[in-house]
Amino acid sequence: MxxxxxxxxxxxxxxxxxxxxxxxxxxxxxxxxxxxxxxxxxxxxxxxxxxxxxxxxxxxxxxxxxxxxxxxxxxxxxxxxxxxxxxxxxxxxxxxxxxxxxxxxxxxxxxxxxxxxxxLNDCVADTALALYLDTLRQVSASDRFVRAGRWDAGQNFPLTTRASGRTVGILGLGRIGAAIAHRLEGFGCRIHYHNRSERTESGYTYHPSVLALAEEVDVLIVAASGGPDSVGLVGAAELAALGPQGHLVNIARGTVVDEDALVAALSAGTIAGAGLDVYENEPHVPEALRELENVVVLPHVGSGTxxxxxxxxxxxxxxxxxxxxxxxxxxxxx
Known part of the structure; x- marks a missing residue:
């Protein structure tokens, strides 16, 4: 259109x-x-x-x-x-x-x-991909490192995580979720997903629950619709299943992820990092999220072109x- x-x-x-x-x-x-x-x-x-x-x-x-x-x-x-x-x-x-x-x-x-x-499918999917790359390769953190003069002072930036060839889980394989998956295929990623119903035509690997999906992937991208039915779909158990090397990206609605559980997981190292464009109580972003170096925070700009x-x-x-x-x-x- x-x-x-x-x-x-x-x-x-x-x-x-x-x-x-x-x-x-x-x-x-x-x-x-x-x-x-x-x-x-x-x-x-x-x-x-x-x-x-x-x-x-x-x-x-x-x-x-x-x-x-x-x-x-x-x-x-x-x-x-x-x-x-x-x-x-x-x-x-x-x-x-x-x-x-x-x-x-x-x-x-x-x-x-x-x-x-x-x-808005393409621009939101582009934002998800930007968060995916930034979260794993720590682009924003690297930028802050250089601007603070730490590289010039002789420090080396820590190693990051390879973005290509990962196993990526998509929560919500609707229009936007499918557009994200299509982009990730170009990075050689293996796509797994959880959806209200299985989409056999996609050719991707389906899981019957968010927990089962989180257990099998390196990165979990939240693209589910908002509303009462999706509140708290990603909680402490799902984050623990994602694991200490896992990453979370959310471009859907802040309410889909238990924000307190996310802060706790990021602070404790239960997961490695997160890229967020949405929050539970926008425009309020918890101070704990803003202070963490392993989090990329955007001001809900997914479709903002x-x-x-x-x-x-x-x-x-x-x-x-x-x-x-x-x-x-x-x-x-x-």
């Missing part, structure tokens, strides 16, 4: 729909600037106040008029907000994750939810325009 194909919706959207949506579209939390601009100019969207008192007054006055909520993976339509929107017909979310939205209540009320899959964010923004707007046109969403979640 390209920006050009998505942009076709802008030219085919009818003026009647554009002018008839005032006070029916609500923006929840900060969103991509391109989306925010279009929501204001094209749809006359209202913005949910952040101040609690203002928010309560706003919802009392406007809540029953809102038909569509536009949000992000981080700032979704939670349980309380959804209950305050009795006329809500659809939720359009920027991002592949939607765990900040009460999808159970949405399903009960027949409210479809869309996200922005596929257009100009090209991908533009494609994600176009897909959000395409979903919104399509729903206003015919009551369907282009990329509804299953």
């Amino acid at each position: 390209t920006s050009d194909s998505l942009a076709l919706d802008a030219s085919t959207a009818t003026p009647e729909l554009q002018t008839g949506t005032a006070h029916h579209v609500l923006r929840v939390g900060p969103v991509n600037p391109q989306v925010a601009s279009s929501l204001d100019a094209e749809f006359g969207a209202l913005v949910l106040p952040t101040d609690p008192a203002e928010r309560t007054a706003f919802l009392a006055e406007q809540g029953d008029q809102i038909r569509i909520a536009v949000c992000s993976g981080r700032f979704g339509v939670d349980t309380e907000l959804m209950r305050a929107l009795p006329s809500l017909e659809a939720i359009v979310s920027f991002g592949v994750g939607y765990d900040a939205t009460d999808v159970a209540q949405a399903a009960e009320r027949g409210i479809p939810v869309s996200n922005t899959p596929d257009v 100009h090209e991908t964010r533009a494609d994600m923004a176009e897909l959000v707007l395409a979903n919104l325009r399509q729903f206003l046109r015919d009551g369907t969403l282009r990329t509804p979640i299953s």
Whole structure:
């Protein structure tokens, strides 16, 4: 799906729909600037106040008029907000994750939810590969070593771990997980995985549990979907199974990994290192993780390229325009 194909919706959207949506579209939390601009100019969207008192007054006055909520993976339509929107017909979310939205209540009320899959697969997979290489070869740590003048002072940087030819486990062999696996094949890696269901067509080695997967691999890459079903899938037992030479990479959701158990494992040397783009309570990153030299920490930038964010923004707007046109969403979640 390209920006050009998505942009076709802008030219085919009818003026009647554009002018008839005032006070029916609500923006929840900060969103991509391109989306925010279009929501204001094209749809006359209202913005949910952040101040609690203002928010309560706003919802009392406007809540029953809102038909569509536009949000992000981080700032979704939670349980309380959804209950305050009795006329809500659809939720359009920027991002592949939607765990900040009460999808159970949405399903009960027949409210479809869309996200922005596929257009971010490559950039997130690229980020996973960057973390994989950095974690094993300690690129960031080497950079800090040089900048601190330690090499110039005659010190040698410690040996690192070979990245090619490893046995790599992928937790969640969906679109992004498969894109990561494809990249790792180019490094001669053997791919193992755990998924909700076995994907025999992949040709990779399947394991029936995360623990069984961790026991057999050198590196565990977390690419599972967020949400209640995946909370704590990687805990102390799985980290112990990964072993003192093992590494963890997480580009999925911080909640999939027990963060306290991860800090304990890294501090005690139960695992060798970790590369993280996501955390339990973003943007808070535990001080213990920030201080450890065997951890690479990124500020949730997996899809953070100009090209991908533009494609994600176009897909959000395409979903919104399509729903206003015919009551369907282009990329509804299953």
